[in-house]
Each structure stands twice: as structure tokens, then as C-alpha cells.
Amino acid sequence: MDQYRILPHPADGKFEAYGATLEEAFANAALATASLMWDWRAVASKTSYSVRVRARNRKQLLMKFLGEVIYLFETKRFLLSGVTGLTIDEEDGSSRLEAVFHGDTHAGQTEVFGNVKAVTYNEMKISGGEGGLFTIRTVVDM
Numbered sequence: 001m002d003q004y005r006i007l008p009h010p011a012d013g014k015f016e017a018y019g020a021t022l023e024e025a026f027a028n029a030a031l032a033t034a035s036l037m038w039d040w041r042a043v044a045s046k047t048s049y050s051v052r053v054r055a056r057n058r059k060q061l062l063m064k065f066l067g068e069v070i071y072l073f074e075t076k077r078f079l080l081s082g083v084t085g086l087t088i089d090e091e092d093g094s095s096r097l098e099a100v101f102h103g104d105t106h107a108g109q110t111e112v113f114g115n116v117k118a119v120t121y122n123e124m125k126i127s128g129g130e131g132g133l134f135t136i137r138t139v140v141d142m
Contacts (some may be wrong), residue, residue, distance in 0.1 A: 004032035012122070013053040013116060013140040018133055022058075025126075025134035026097070033069045033140060034080040037114040043081035047103040048101060053097045058126050061088070061095040062136065066119040068101070077106040117141045 002016040015032040019025030034040040034088040051068045055061035081124070086099035106112065118141040128134035 003028040004035070006032070006035070007137075009139060012111050012120075013114070013142045014141060015138060018135045019050065019139075020133065022126075022134050023086045023088055025128070025136045026062065027086050027099070028086075028090065028140060029066060029136045030069050030080060030083050030099075031063065032103070032138075033066050035121070036108050036116050036140065037073065038079055038112050038140065040079070040081050040103075043079045043110055043138070045081050047078070047102075049076075049078065049101045050078045051097070051099045051101055055095050055097075058095060059121060059124050061077065061097055061126065062126060062138070063119045063121065064097075065097055066138065066140070070116055070118070073106075077111075079103045079110055081138075112117040116142060 004015050013036040017025050017029035017032045020030055042069040054065040055064055069080055080101050081103040086098050089096045120139050122139045126138040
């Protein structure tokens with residue numbers, strides 16, 4: 001199974017991310033976001049950041065979670081190379097996510113070839129479950 005697939009879009013970045021679980025699909029969506037800016041497979045895993053996000057629903061949770069990839073790059077020059085320990089808890093009308101981002105600080109050895117400015121609700125879709133594959137479709141502003 002593919003982790004994600006970059007889709008054509010006339011002006012911005014667009015992808016679908018997949019997972020056997022919702023958590024795996026969210027983790028793969030983070031890697032897809034990174035792949036629009038750098039080759040995450042070429043980044044060493046030298047440092048990590050804990051990520052905690054709370055939201056009203058899954059779409060807002062996804063937007064805030066992917067926003068952490070952008071935020072850490074812009075503020076810490078952090079290049080994501082992996083996601084572990086991702087858990088999603090949905091209860092009492094809210095959603096909570098915890099994860100650990102692994103990667104390295106950008107020091108010039110990795111080419112940054114794109115700039116994702118923001119995650120959008122445009123065409124955002126989270127589907128699947130019930131024993132099937134989870135699919136996340138997202139458009140990001142570049």
C-alpha cells in the first residue's frame with residue numbers, strides 16, 4: 001500500500017494519504033505535506049518534537065496537525081522525516097492527537113524545494129474505516 005499520492009492541482013499542492021488506521025493515515029498525511037517541501041526520506045532522525053493537538057472534529061484536527069509540520073519548519077527550521085506514537089482520542093465531542101515528529105534541523109545539506117504556507121479546508125476529505133482503508137485528501141496553499 002502506498003503511503004500517499006501527490007495529485008494534480010492548478011495552483012496549490014494536493015495529495016491523498018492512506019492508512020490501515022486513522023492514525024496511520026494522519027501520519028502519512030504529515031509525510032505527504034513534508035514531501036511537497038523536501039525529500040523526507042533523505043533527512044536524518046537526529047531530534048524530535050512532541051506534538052499535541054486538540055480540535056472540535058477530525059477535519060480541524062487534521063488541519064492543526066499538519067500545521068505543526070509547517071510551524072516547526074518556519075520557527076525551528078525542523079525537517080520532518082518520520083512520525084511515531086500517533087494516537088487519536090475522540091470523545092465528548094472533541095478530538096485529541098498526540099504524536100512525536102522525528103527529523104533534523106535544516107543546515108543546508110537537504111534541498112528545500114517548496115513552501116507550503118497553510119493547510120486549507122478546500123477539498124479536505126477524511127473517509128474510510130469500518131475495517132477498510134482510511135483516505136485523507138487535502139489541498140495546501142503553496
